[in-house]
Amino acid sequence: MENPSEETPARWESLPSWLLTQTANHAHRLVADGFSSVHARGYHYRLLATLEELGPASQAALGRRSGIHLSDMVATVNELADRKLVERAPDPSDRRRNIISLTAAGTRQLRRLEERLAERQDELLAPLSPEERLRLTDLLSRLLDHHNRRIDTPEEPWR
Amino acid sequence: MENPSEETPARWESLPSWLLTQTANHAHRLVADGFSSVHARGYHYRLLATLEELGPASQAALGRRSGIHLSDMVATVNELADRKLVERAPDPSDRRRNIISLTAAGTRQLRRLEERLAERQDELLAPLSPEERLRLTDLLSRLLDHHNRRIDTPEEPWR
DNA sequence: ACGAATCGTTGGGGGCACTAATGATTGTGA
């Protein structure tokens, strides 16, 4: 029969979905590690970065741009606001909304997070040559684009 | 590492760690979706597949092989045993151990899960040509190998 | 025979993604 010993690769271990999710686990571990060294996690970075990109905006707008679910936005803003990295103020022109804005401390924190993030990219791709890194990011970008489109799909089926 | 200049997507969206984790999210969604159509999740598949590969084995052995944490093994085995997909019996030769074995129904379930899994691989890689798929899996495999080695710490420095 | 290691189990936690329901507010169109 087979080799019943230890180093045989399980069947699923060559499946693209497995390779992808497991490699992503490592990536996540690396990045989360860097983030945790400044007491942050992914959502914090995503929110701060989106805030810098958009400028002051409502939680809903930030959620749409950053991919953070509206209901997770609340806690994320709370956490950042507690640490004065972000400010939450009512929108006078639309009383349903809060306007979230970046503080100076928030900007500094964002810079730190970007540093940690950049450091880890190299660690993540360590075994690949520069050309291979480009190929990988290209392939992944295309996959991601494809699946994002399949999900966003603003409905237009009529006309 | 170039400057993507105009029409900047959010800065982080071109980072390898982002591409990887987000693509993995799509992969996970696809697969989990297939699994859930037969009332299963990733751990169930991994356990059943490992069980078929190893034959009856202890929970610890199955955990090591499948990458499922020992403490998660308990619940996973419980869930599968409740549905008679797996059997848990004491090991007479080592009373610390349980011997887990696959039932006929478990094998049938495994076949179903493998079907769902295979179906989704194609969906996942849809936008890529056959050559590109090979390149992607090759690159990912190398990344995964690299990071797995850095973590496993195979104990052998000793005699 | 002793301490060290292993096994199963319990009971947590963190992070990310997601759903449902609610009250408040704003918009829209008939």
Place this chain on the structure above:
DNA sequence: TCACAATCATTAGTGCCCCCAACGATTCGT
């Protein structure tokens, strides 16, 4: 203009995967 629809913030909860600490019971190594 007024009823209805849509949006916003919030709360409360789920699911999945990964991980940690501690425990009693058992077996192993020396």
